[in-house]
Amino acid sequence: MQQKVLINGQWQAANAESEFSAFNPMTGEQLSEVYPVSSWSDIDKALSAAVESFVQLQKISRETVAAFLERYASLIDSNKNAIVEMANLETGLPLSPRLADVEIPRTVGQLRQAAQAAQEASWTQPTIDSANNIRSLLTAIGPVAVFGPNNFPLAFGSISGGDFAAAIAAGNPVIAKAHPSHPGTTRLFAELAQKACEETGLPQATVQLVYAMSNESGLKMVSDPRIAATGFTGSRPAGLALKKAAEDAGKLIYLELSSVNPVIVLSGALEQRGNAIAEEFALSCTMAAGQLCTKPGLLIVQENESTDSFVQAACEKFQQGPVGTLLSPNAADHIAAASSELVAAGATLLTSTRELEDGRFCHSNTLLEVSGKSFIADSKTFQTEIFGNASLIIRSESLEQTQKILSLLEGNLTGCVYSAEDGIDDTDYDLIAATLTNKVGRVINDKMPTGVAVSPAMNHGGPFPSSGHPGFTAVGLPAAIKRFAALKCFDNVRQHRLPDLLQDKNPDGKIWRLIDGAWTQGDLGA
């Protein structure tokens, strides 16, 4: 029986134009549950319901929105076993530690942080100019569409992850589109979200779910007049098509598209701890089969007497390390094809193919190398993201060449530099720091980029094409909420008509407001 979609608070039969099932990546078998590909009429209904719920949401208190997020977090926590089992079945990601001990706490914690931010409200930056009686703040923007990626079924899930939490915390309804690789996991979340909605009294279309739609319907949805903004994490071609459709219609879209996350190992660090870095690198590339937005896809190492042994050490770790399970049926082919392309362009394949289980979605850990000169000659090809357990080492002839390589990079989420602890690399660091900083959203020292803490200071974003707007982060609260907010100004508006955050009295005496040029938690005129 085909699963139902969640529209306007009701689980209902989809108006399906086709159907699909997910796979068990560990066996390659198709799973038995059948999900609808919604036709436009489902999306149309969801959009209209979202608009109606948005009107109601605007009258609902911050406390109620926070209560929903809290309650939803608790429901996830108490149903975590069912969720991680389903996610494991659909994604092959290990139950533990990955799903149960990393993603569940991250997801629950993120929703709780969003609850706190929704209630605390200082992210709205209430600003009052009492002389002119002009007041402004950031506030809800309207219905938000969220397209989740395949690689974090929980913490980046369309109805459970960072975009969802941020959009709801700002006071917006969300239309989630499940990723087709884990529809069952998404359904479980939607059931709990809907329960939390009902229990806390949010409008019935605050959270809606469809599983899949045609590309055409996707483009139509993100550019529909009823949508205010979209959050998308996924493949570059799909993201670029959605970006174009949305922006041509004047709609906001926040995207996370692709990133090769360059790592630079400076000479002193290479000599002093090359082996340890090689190990970290291999681990960071192959964990979760390299299916992480911040996988180090490029490592730049300067040619000297330690380089060969560094590359050899990395290669051995790739060769010997566990081979993770890939998320989709065509992922292994993608890695193989992309590696062949790099070889055709002049890279050398360092790793050999291993014998792997039949059926399981997987590909041997793959390490390639290329000279700095070759990279520079065809930098576009060599910086194409390979989503999976494959990375490319660039052997740079000199710091000048490293500098040149960096200058040819597109925008990335992260850029790491390993340097000697005794300071002998400091001059080199200074020479490349500015170029690297301008190319990335997060500069990292002496560790791999794969950890992305949910921290108020995190930036999970960066220059295009790593994201669509370098001023915003997709991870980290309350900062990520601002993506789904509009600036609203009230000019000479009578006191009782103002949002409570902009009235003379500070609603709870705790919210930070910029009053007449000074940040304060006090009342106006106090």
Add this chain to the structure above:
Amino acid sequence: MQQKVLINGQWQAANAESEFSAFNPMTGEQLSEVYPVSSWSDIDKALSAAVESFVQLQKISRETVAAFLERYASLIDSNKNAIVEMANLETGLPLSPRLADVEIPRTVGQLRQAAQAAQEASWTQPTIDSANNIRSLLTAIGPVAVFGPNNFPLAFGSISGGDFAAAIAAGNPVIAKAHPSHPGTTRLFAELAQKACEETGLPQATVQLVYAMSNESGLKMVSDPRIAATGFTGSRPAGLALKKAAEDAGKLIYLELSSVNPVIVLSGALEQRGNAIAEEFALSCTMAAGQLCTKPGLLIVQENESTDSFVQAACEKFQQGPVGTLLSPNAADHIAAASSELVAAGATLLTSTRELEDGRFCHSNTLLEVSGKSFIADSKTFQTEIFGNASLIIRSESLEQTQKILSLLEGNLTGCVYSAEDGIDDTDYDLIAATLTNKVGRVINDKMPTGVAVSPAMNHGGPFPSSGHPGFTAVGLPAAIKRFAALKCFDNVRQHRLPDLLQDKNPDGKIWRLIDGAWTQGDLGA
């Protein structure tokens, strides 16, 4: 002799593909100074120089950037006579009060506020998570292109106005494109800016100026890899073309495109002070010949016994008020054509044509009216912005119809509501407030929208197409600066490599930073 462009700190002969002269709108005569239309090679040189200067700018202190803005403001102030005379000649805007007493103080004040924000730096929102040693802030984004509009030669000028001040305050170099209606005014500013640059030691390509370029070069510039962001204020077709080019290339562009700025007069206000409101309305529509982004282009009044006399009063004021000078040779034709289009669609022209001076760019003040029903039947046509001294009154049958009209509006910069002082309109206000608020960037009570204070609480922005991103304002400091900033995160980066704003010690003990969840002006660990 053709005027020179300012590229890489040098006034130099343009590589011109053609040339042009501005007009004196008061006489219709072409002015004698000849300006180049730059070919791509000029733009290309400017882009490369801007990239180089950006690298240098990143090493320059906030104090130096602030000193430049201060010095430039002072130079404008001491050269204001020459500036306002040139601007008056090129735009026909009155020397006084408009140019000398409004725009000059606004321009100078804005640059000084930008200087203060550049130095004070709290707008960068430094955020420190000490447990994870992750730190982030907003910082310079790279070379910014600024396209200024024709209607504010000083305060919104490409090299003197709000976008310029904001982009520089963030630490970015600016490539300014003059508006072809006032190239001489822009040249005077560029001379002073260049002088201030030299005196304060900013990199030589921090401020560059070209006068004009082909549409093709414009599209190429905003999408060039060397550009980080563009600020554009101007016509909707030009803006949309630039938007598409920039965004297809993954580039940021902030636009102010068009707005009809609806004004709603509720029944109680109409009865109690209809005449006064009619007078305010007419004045607001006809001042500066209606060539203001926030001109009230639509007024919605509910049909009752006071409506006829309100409309008549407004009409008389339009009829009797002074007829301002238009900025461009084709502006009068534009108004005539747009009015005819509204009449063809079912509006009634209320004003008659007056005899006006030969030569001067001008058009009779024009007031039209249409029924609510007709508006609803063709809302797209009736909400087309007429840039000039023309407005449309909508006679609404009921509050429900007003509600419907509002729901059909595109995004606008402002929305005003006039309501009775004694509270009898409060129920009606509540019924329309949410719809109006969602359609505009600034909600105004009991006054016309034409005043746009340079206030930290201002929002000169709004939903598309009034702007390109509803989360940002083009006027008001420090908020407007954030448009030209990128979020940068430093993860585990060694203390001495951090920007001073993110080091443990608060650089001057005054900057507000979010440290471990609490806003403070103190040091980390203090």
